[in-house]
Structures are given as C-alpha cells and as structure tokens.
Amino acid sequence: MEKAPFDVVTLATPAFILLIILEMVLGKLDPKRASYEPRDTFASLTMGLGSQVFGALTAGVVAATTVAVWRHRLFDISMTSAVAWIAIFFLEDLIYYWFHRLSHERRFWWASHVNHHSSQHYNLSTALRQTWTGGVNGSWCLWLLLAFLGFPPAMIFVEKGVSLVYQFWIHTEAIKRLPAPFEAVMNTPSHHRVHHARNPRYLDRNFAGILIIWDRLFGTFEPERDDEPCDYGVVKNLGGFNVFRIALHEWEAMARDLLRAKSLSEVWNYVFGPPGWSSDGSRKTSKDLKVAWQSRLNSPAGSAGSSP
Amino acid sequence: MHPNFLLVTLASAVAIFILTGLSALLATPRPTPPLTVDAARARLAQEFPDVAVSGVWLDPSGHAAVARASMRALVLFRVGDGYVARDLAWSALASAERKAGQVVAVFGDFAAPRAVFHPPPDAPWPPQLLPSPPSGDRQGA
C-alpha cells in the first residue's frame, strides 16, 4: 500500500484547537499552570500552518522517494500484521530519536529545528511551532530505512503522524509528573520541558519522541528537577515575533559565517559542526556551556570574572 | 497534495486568528513588572554568567537595561513577556544617535536586530551607570 488511508495530523487538528483553548482557560484560572502571550501564540500557530504549507511543497518528492525505495525492499511486510505495527512503533521512534539528536547536534539540521525551540513559552501552541525548512534539509531520508526494510509507505506515514500527535500533548506545564512507571518508559510533559529548557544542565537532553527509553539507553536522559525550573527558549533568544526571522534566522547566520570562512575546514564546521561553533571560539556550543556551568558549580567563590 | 488542502489551510488560518484573539482576551501572559537594578543584574548574570559587570543603567520604561563589561555593552530588553540579551561594543552603543527621544542599539543580528531605549531628554548618552556593589555583595543568578 503506497497511499496513507488518512492523515493523522489533519484528523487530530480539531482536538489540538480544543485542547489549546482548554489550556488557555486553565491558565486564566491558575496562572502557574499555563501562560500565553498573544504574539508568541500567533507566531507558534503561524509556524505550524507554514510548516504544513511548505511541507506540502516537498511531500511529493518525499512520497515518491519512499515508494521507490520500498519497491527495492528486503522483506514483504503486511499492513494488517499486528506484529508489523508493533515493530514500526519501536523502529520509527528510534529513527525519530536519532533524527532529533542530529537536529540538535549538527548546525545544518539545527537551522531547521531551532524554530521549534525559539519560544520563551511552553504551552500546547509551542507544539505547533514547527519547521518550514525541514523538507529541504534531507532529514526525511532517515525514514527511508523503514521503506527499505519493507514497511509500506502508508504505514510509515501513519506512524510518523502518530508520533507527531503524541508529541502535541506533552508541550504543557499543566501536568507536573505522571505515575513513575509511565515516566520511566514514555516521553512526558516533564521530560520534554527539560528538552525545551536553556539551562546548561538541561541543554541537548531528552530527544525522545514517544518513548524516553532511547535517551536512557544512549545516555542523553536528564530528569526535571524541582530545584531548577526550566528556563524556556534558546541560548540566544529571539528579539521579536516575526515568523520569517523565526524560520530563517539560523540559515541567515550560517550564510553569513560561510561568507567569512577562510578554509574548507571552517566551511565544514560552520555547516556540519555543532551549533555555536566559531573559528575564533568567540561563541559557545552546548558542550562549552555545560563545561563552563560545571566549572562554576565546582568553584563556589563566584561566577563573575572575565570580560565577554 | 490532499484534495482539501486549500480548505484545510484556510480553516487553519481562521483558527489561528480565533486562538490568538482568545489568548489576548483571556490575558494570561507572565507578569512582567518593570526591571529593578537587582532584577536586571540577576538576569544579566544568567545571560552572561562568566562576565563581570561594572555598572547598570535602567531604561525609564523599566523594559530595558544596559550594563558595561570592560569594552562591551550588555543589553537586556523586553520582548513580549520575556527578556532577551545581546552585547555590542560599548563605543557602538555610546555613538548611537538620539532621535525623537529614542536611542536604538543595533546588534547586526538577524534574530534580534535592535533594542530601543527611551532615556530622559536631559540625561546624557551613553547613560550613567549605577556602580556594582563590592564583589562580596554581588548576587549570582
């Protein structure tokens, strides 16, 4: 089967809208549980709509490539097999983990993903702050592995939709902690709050889609601490709500760096190095920020010291 | 492409305006009281943790602050119900022109192009900074 019988995300959209309204009302009743800033909300939702529109422009290429790869599949996997659905649930989620980790650790993919992290808020509208440029950075090729194994393209697209829908509800401060067995296995609001935080302790942690087990397995898990509230956003927060700046600012910064690059090695690092890499070391990567934070923790004499 | 793509897109656009209107109507942003010197220092310490600040100036709006760290100016400015920080050469900030009661600091950064200050008409520019307390009294973020 090559065509998905339904679009999971489109089907879930009315529920997204209803839940956002409910969260806004909850925020009105108890400001500690949710906060919305109108311009931030508008930007997040417009990014979501833009993502659908720009995604549609590349959807044909993605679908055609997936079908082409599936025609050279290793195995014949039936869409009616329960075992196949269980297998794709785990495999798709594992691919999502590595896609998401790549999207944080290499600038070329971070340039597309950064917009999802650019809000200083963490509410259900933040979940819809999605990329406009994800279709052109080639990250979708990671899912071709599933087609090559033999999972029908329709099955892959349904499972990707399921993952996206699951990740919607975890973008909330309204739910503090869920029962321990659930927190141990599943990605939850608490785990994903950590992922959206810019505190050095929390940077580049909890890349999970549906299952948090991958972070536990690959050493990127960080629990949320009551004594360190999440400070949402990116290391250098954005100075406005213009959606074009939100969508394109890292690409613009990369282009500017490339124009100044003095060697092939600099070109490589400005594109595929970690976000924050600079030839003169004047900027900080997540790793640098964590090391500096750790050394401040280890020297209680005080944080203030050098010039910028 | 989905046959109803245009319809879904239009419906989504309408939903965006309704949800944004609702968020304005319900007014649930975080409280953002005007900055105090202590609050500005705490935020600057968080944004520039390894930097020693020699003095701070508060914009009369309470929505922005400037600090000096050697030859750099550290700027904190409000965006929505949050704050954003950038730095620039002190000389660039000092030479920014005052126009219609405003001074604009330009960062050369597509993600955060500028911050606007409203110094009192009779106040000097660059602003006079309140000196930092002795290092023993300095509060980290």
Ligand SMILES: [Zn+2]
């Ligand atoms: Zn992320």
Ligand SMILES: [Zn+2]
């Ligand atoms: Zn997220």
